[in-house]
Amino acid sequence: MLGEGIIKGMVETAKNFVGSYHDPKRLTTVEYPENKIPAKENARNFPFLVFDGVDADKGLRCVACQICEKECPPKCIYIIKDTVKKPDYMGKMQIQPKIFDIDISVCMSCQICVEVCPFEAIKMDTQFELSTTDRFENLLLNKRELAKPNEYYHKIHPTEATEVDERLAAEKAKAEAKAKADAEAKAKATVAAAAAKAAPTPVPAPAK
């Protein structure tokens, strides 16, 4: 009959109305500045730079390869390479960016920079409270503002960060193993060479 559905709907909304007063579980919203819903793990907003260790200047994973700068569709990344190599947190000599700026008023959060980065150096942040009174200066983030420790990355994207760390560790282990093998081979080679000097038939060095 005509009107039945209307009555049903009105009862439903009345239930909502009464229920929202005595059953806080019904409320789908929170009072924002005081209460915040923790960001979802897959949330993403604008990129940031990951660094290892404690010193942001030293530990930056970024090696200023400028791939992200080239790939960025709205061209919001600006990088200037440092001319000299500096030791990173492990003491290894590395080229680092002298200037690394991201204009987040231009960034469109496409995550392409993250996709293309071979060093897992740039990742997406979940921070969204970025409003400022100056839209030119304060929305152009520099290297220091962008750099955030690996722990922070673990905090906002735990699964992804663990994966990345495992991959990095695996790569590192592989590299170390290889380096070790290389070193051993080298050592062996030197020994062999020394032996070959002594002996008339030289042993060919293992292929690199």
Place this chain on the structure above:
Amino acid sequence: MIGEFFKGLFLMIWKVVTDQPDPKVEFVSVFPATIQPIISVLLSIVPIIMVFASLFALTTLLERKGLGRIQNRLGPNRVGPFGLFQPVADGLKMLTKEDIVPHSADKLIHFLAPIVLLVPTLLAYAVLPFGQNMVPIDMDAGILFFFAVGASTELSIFMAGWSSRNKYSLLGAMRAIAQMISYEIPLIISSVTVIMIAGSLSLVEIVDKQSGYHFGFLPHWNVFTPWGLAGFIIFLIASLAESNRSPFDIPEAESEIIAGHLTEYSGFKYALFFLAEYLGMFAVSGLAVTLFLGGWRAPLPFLEIVPSYIWFLLKLMGLVCLFIWIRGTLPRLRVDQLLNFAWKFMLPMSLINLFVAAIWHFTSVWNFRGAGLGRWLLCAAMIAVPYVWLGRTLIGNKKITHRTYRFAN
């Protein structure tokens, strides 16, 4: 002079509070005879504007809070305790906003439209009996006056839509006019039933006709008769459409035509439109209260000690809350559904209702045993049968099931 002034003032306030007749007389007589009529008129106008403007502020808050709760949200709660000062903040924002007039707009008409809308809406309050002794004008043709000024708001909506030189504005205005004209007929016919039974066009007399109680507790309100109930529901639906409120808010459908005739209005002019819309809603609810809910009369005999205007305002707010509830529940109609509903359902139902009211009037001479119940049942059946039949033809034989999407899967 000053002593007399304050004496008159306090006497007036006392008389208003205690609901006595002619509260203005003593106070007005303080002034010289030449300005007495003006003072008397001002004393009627200023309270109406103040009370209903503050009611408007209250209602915007109530609506946002209520809608929030209906949708399991909290609603505004930032400005002041429980968000009570939200209307003040909104008002300040509206007043300080820049007033933008489109370059190609018809400037004069664009400027006049909100004023031409607000004035008739305020005029409509002139005939509503707010309380036992609070009738601005007891006009002989009061209800006709109400509908006459109500009809002239359509032109102002057209002015707003046409002068903006915006296709959405014009579309919205056209929709608004089509809707308002279509629903004006059921609105008028359903109030004609009351006029027919009461035998008067004067709203004061209509309220008087609803005095007294059945069995000592059931008031003689029109809504407690079969034709009255049907008429009340028809009136309510039509007044929803007249005041452009959801589910009949297609003239302002945000998802289709931005804001209809309001698209090109901003700042103070927009606030005027907003105010006029709400004032129109209060006026038409006030008319519904007067025609069907016994006006300022108390619902139970022992409650008559409460001043009459309190009852009027309470009933008015009840209807406004019902409007908010409906807005929180029902989705918007399509234009064709809206016009079909008006012409194929509301109009026949209101004509049938008119007929039933006539039968009610003629069967009032019955005086055999159980005549009252008999005529009640007869009239109720005469409304219920066409209702079911018309409802069925309106819905059609469509079975409402889950929608199947052919291409989505």
Place this chain on the structure above:
Amino acid sequence: MVPLYYYLIFSALLFSVGLAGALTRRNAILVLIGIELMLNAANLNFIAFWRYSPDPEALTGMMFVIFSIAVAAAEAAVGLALIIAIYRHYRTVDLTKVDSLKG
């Protein structure tokens, strides 16, 4: 209070304005507006005569106006329907161009 002839002259003026408009303008809608003005002027005359008659209780003039308003509304509706029909046929509402009966 003003005497009767004020109203009569005013209504004659209104009638003349309507007549002048109906004769000079070529848009059919404006002609219709002119006719409405003349009709209203006549109605005003009826009401004025009713009010100033020695026996206003008879309500004759008022009744005439009530019926006249009813007929005028119907006339306006039919007239505008005709205009729209003409527009759809000739794609114009200029009355000088609607002259196919002139031969």
Place this chain on the structure above:
Amino acid sequence: MGITFAIIAALTLVSAIAAMSLRNLVHCALSLAVTFAGIAAMYLQLDAQFVGFAQILVYIGAVAILIVFAILLTRSSETPQPVISRSWIMGIVIALAVFGVLTKVILSSSIAQRELPAKPAPTVRQIGDQLMTRYVLPLEAIGLLLTAATIGAVIIAMHDKKGRGDGGQNVNSTPSRAEAHQHADETHNLIT
């Protein structure tokens, strides 16, 4: 009281002249609405409340809207004509002549000098009584007329729907025309 009359008369006349002479048709329609309102105010001044409100309800609420719709549906296509053409002069001359004759007749009549009699009290009840007794035949005739007009409008609107297929380029205007007829309908119903 003379001042009120003068103000209303001036306003009505100016808006009437505007309604007949403005270039933009919508402006014409809107000033026509003002004219109607002025005439309604005249009725109220003459103690004819019922007729005054009926005037507002029917003329401003329905006829003006109808004219506005007609203007929008036909698109103003009046070609600019020379300000002083022959027909223009003829029209003005005829109107002035009519006005002259009317004024002469009015001023020479003795009835026109009549002063206002005591205020009658035509209640709505009286009007209703008269409509149902003395004027019942005209009332029935009006009812018949409006019913005929309503049925005619409905038939035209229905016919439109059927003829939509061969309407060709008129397809766009068809629904709006049906709407216009609904408004015509409405006008009738308002009065019945």
